[in-house]
Amino acid sequence: MSWNTDEWVPDDRDAPPLDEEPPYDEYRGAFAEAGTGGRPVPAVAPSRYATPAEALRTVFGYDEFRGQQQAVIDRVVAGGDAVVLMPTGGGKSLCYQIPSLVREGTGVVVSPLIALMQDQVDALTAVGVRAAFLNSTQDSGQRAAVERAYVSGELDILYVAPERLASESTKRFLERGTVALFAIDEAHCVSQWGHDFRPDYLALSELAERWPGVPRIALTATATEATHRELTSRLRLEAAEHFVADFDRPNIQYRIVPKVDVRRQLLDFITGEHAGDAGIVYALSRNSVERVAEFLSSNGLTALPYHAGMEAPVRARTQARFLREEGVIVVATIAFGMGIDKPDVRFVAHVDLPKSVEGYYQETGRAGRDGLPSTAWLAYGLQDVVQQRRMIDDSPGDLAHRRRLTQHLDAMLALCETVQCRRVNLLGYFGQRSEPCGNCDTCITPPESWDGTVPAQKLLSTVVRLQRERGQRFGAGHLIDILRGKRTARVDQHGHDALATWGIGADLSESQWRGVARQLIAQELLKPEGEYGVLGLTPESARVLSGDRTVVLRTEPERPERSSRSSSRSVASADLAVEDQPLFEALRSWRAGQAREQGVPAYIVFGDATLRAVAAARPATMSALDGITGIGAKKREAYGEALLEVVAGASGG
Structure with missing residues (x-):
């Protein structure tokens, strides 16, 4: 690319x-x-x-x-x-x-x-x-x-x-x-x-x-x-x-959900599972970045947009706030994140389909650098697939370049549509074998698959009849209206209620049909064409219509996922003993003050892992700081006495 x-x-x-x-x-x-x-x-x-x-x-x-x-x-x-x-x-x-x-x-x-x-x-x-x-x-x-x-x-x-x-x-x-x-x-x-x-x-x-x-x-x-x-x-x-090295990041939970009302889904995910956490939300367009950031902000979250169309000083301030403040969410294009060393990003969300597995892996890898539990959340839908296919067709460059882009997208779609472990698929893309992880959505709630050959034939047949009988081409929405027998102005205008496929798909809901269309595009049995993403046939379509190819589809959920997990305890303190949590929070508060005073990100003072180790060890002397992870000679000299004072104060000493 x-x-x-x-x-x-x-x-x-x-x-x-x-x-x-x-x-x-x-x-x-x-x-x-x-x-x-x-x-x-x-x-x-x-x-x-x-x-x-x-x-x-x-x-x-x-x-x-x-x-x-x-x-x-x-x-x-x-x-x-x-x-x-x-x-x-x-x-x-x-x-x-x-x-x-x-x-x-x-x-x-x-x-x-x-x-x-x-x-x-x-x-x-x-x-x-x-x-x-x-x-x-x-x-x-x-x-x-x-x-x-x-x-x-x-x-x-x-x-x-x-x-x-x-x-x-x-x-x-x-x-x-x-x-x-x-x-x-x-x-x-x-x-x-x-x-x-x-x-x-x-x-x-x-x-x-x-x-x-x-x-x-x-x-x-x-x-x-x-x-x-x-x-x-x-x-x-x-x-x-x-x-x-092993590419696995076992602390990251990978989740991919069907896109319905993506901004509301994103808000539910953040407030239900990551309230108060730092995170990154990726979108493909500047307009989407602006709208998502505004929506999250209007719902009480500290969400800042970041894209290449913004003035450099504004981008710099956004990046500085993300690094230096707690609980900031940045909504960004891919321009944000590479090289950022912030260890306590608790989630990375995608509201648009990434262009490649490599990009997706690198972006999700910005979560949980400290090894603590984190989430990689992605919502994608039919329009994402249509848009990506069209962008490839319209992209500059030779045939080999477009073929590379197509291979990238196909691998990304395979990850999204798999009924097997996401992590096995992801690591397999990088040439590494693994076993089911037990910590991705397909492992936690195994999806079902079904024989979608007949629905596929119905949808493909509708495309064939429109093109061959009437010389017309339409997008997925109108094709689904025809199959479900839904009376619309466009149906009446073109007389599509007279088609042989009118109403033969009423047994599936609109969201189920959109899932069928999306997966047929992913399997290259339908192809988006032209500026408006109308759907056409591919060389493999004929094999499905003739019955020579079976189409296996992933079952679509009846309703979008609702986040059910919520906790007032921070992830960083989740595995600390109850009696050590007040000290950990006191250390974080001290660290925040030091960071503000020096004008540096909090993790430059100490990472959460070091503060957790201090809270658990409760050192009382300078020599007791030796051996605590993340405290070298320079930091012991700079912060040792202050750390001991915080520990003594929280311990009543």
């Missing part, structure tokens, strides 16, 4: 270049005269930690690595290249952050969205990492200060956008310092097969030639086998070691 610039926040494409030849004497301790014929050479950022385990414990406050993290880190520390496929929340960032602290030099991280670099740098600075970024949001003085720090060997990690790294001036600037490694985040963006193709990623293949001795690590949470192969080839990482 080609890159749609309208769906991305501003990048560094038009950023001012770095200074070509900055005065060397401005760099504090940057150079040493060492056999270079008088030309200064850059200082090298020394290794700050002897081993990855030491960096993990001292900086990040964790005692052990998860999954394949250690194997990836060991590979990169030793100078080898790596391709890492790991789900959101699986700890990808540590795979390049820790090698940047252990290897000499500065780790250069290619990050696709400049709007998030500040928060990424803030989070690293909070734990004692010397991090900075270079992007077009900075003035010349700020950029010069970062340049001096890099060349002086005073940075552990430097973030840049792919657009900036593609410029020759940036490459020459990096050559004046020492690069410890290149980390290419969101590496699927280099693949034209993938859903987020960005042309500037193609230039990153030059890194192998320009810095042949510097290890490169490409990371993504979203890649099919085809995308995996393509990103490996385009980034020239054929000799890299590949690490493919």
Whole structure:
């Protein structure tokens, strides 16, 4: 899928270049005269930690690595290249952050969205990492200060956008310092097969030639086998070691419901199951984003719109509120979410059908990064399928491009219409086998299937009679009116009550017929055509009409799902002992104050998982804070005494 610039926040494409030849004497301790014929050479950022385990414990406050993290880190520390496929929340960032602290030099991280670099740098600075970024949001003085720090060997990690790294001036600037490694985040963006193709990623293949001795690590949470192969080839990482983690996110419950009154359904879902929680709602159009956000706001929720048609300062304020305030819901196009590190997003909802399973997986993966129970909720209906098919037919590009889009959509429809475990289907798309999860809607309430051959024949026959006998084509709504014998102005105008199929489908309700039509389109037995989405036949339609093909359909529910779960307890405290919950809430309140005072998101101070661990352990001394997850040396020094005061106060000490 080609890159749609309208769906991305501003990048560094038009950023001012770095200074070509900055005065060397401005760099504090940057150079040493060492056999270079008088030309200064850059200082090298020394290794700050002897081993990855030491960096993990001292900086990040964790005692052990998860999954394949250690194997990836060991590979990169030793100078080898790596391709890492790991789900959101699986700890990808540590795979390049820790090698940047252990290897000499500065780790250069290619990050696709400049709007998030500040928060990424803030989070690293909070734990004692010397991090900075270079992007077009900075003035010349700020950029010069970062340049001096890099060349002086005073940075552990430097973030840049792919657009900036593609410029020759940036490459020459990096050559004046020492690069410890290149980390290419969101590496699927280099693949034209993938859903987020960005042309500037193609230039990153030059890194192998320009810095042949510097290890490169490409990371993504979203890649099919085809995308995996393509990103490996385009980034020239054929000799890299590949690490493919389990894509499963067991804490996320996947639910897909028929779309009836989607805004009301969404409101019921949020108020019934996630009242007061932070969440993201995705819609495909700006108009839909605005209407959904307004509806939720009018019903008492803090819901903010976000799309590429809004002014940049407004988008920035929305993103800041989402990161820094509790319980904010952002209604957005796909322009929102990539790279956001907020760990306590409790739900991700889609009110329109996503264009691909890759996009759906990546977007839903923004929920529950802290490992706590979260929900991925999607409502879709007949019009979604019609609209997507029409968009593919009208899309620019060659036949191969449209075929790729069709394959993406077919996989998404298969996920929506499956009667088997959603998670098995989802992981299977990424080439991983799994067993039924017991934590998706099809596992919790197994759907029924039925032989829909006869209804399919009735609907297809109606299309045939209209086209062949009268030269007419209509959309699903009118076809259903004919089948159900519903008298309308259009029926009377065209005399469609005289058709042989008039009224032969009265045994099914309108919603059931819409389900039949939707599933026939999904199975490519009907095809939307033209601007108005009228329905036509496909090559397979004849086999159904002749009885040579059986049509199995998913049973449609009689009425839309109503949320029944409601709880006044936050998900974050759900597994805490009753006696520890007041302390946990006191710690959250303290954290909120610290975050406001510093102007940073609450999770940069401490994540919920750390506060839960403190509430359960009730430490009374500074030494008792050692070993509590998420409390490294810098945070213990910065917040240790305050934490102990909160614990003592809640304990009556």
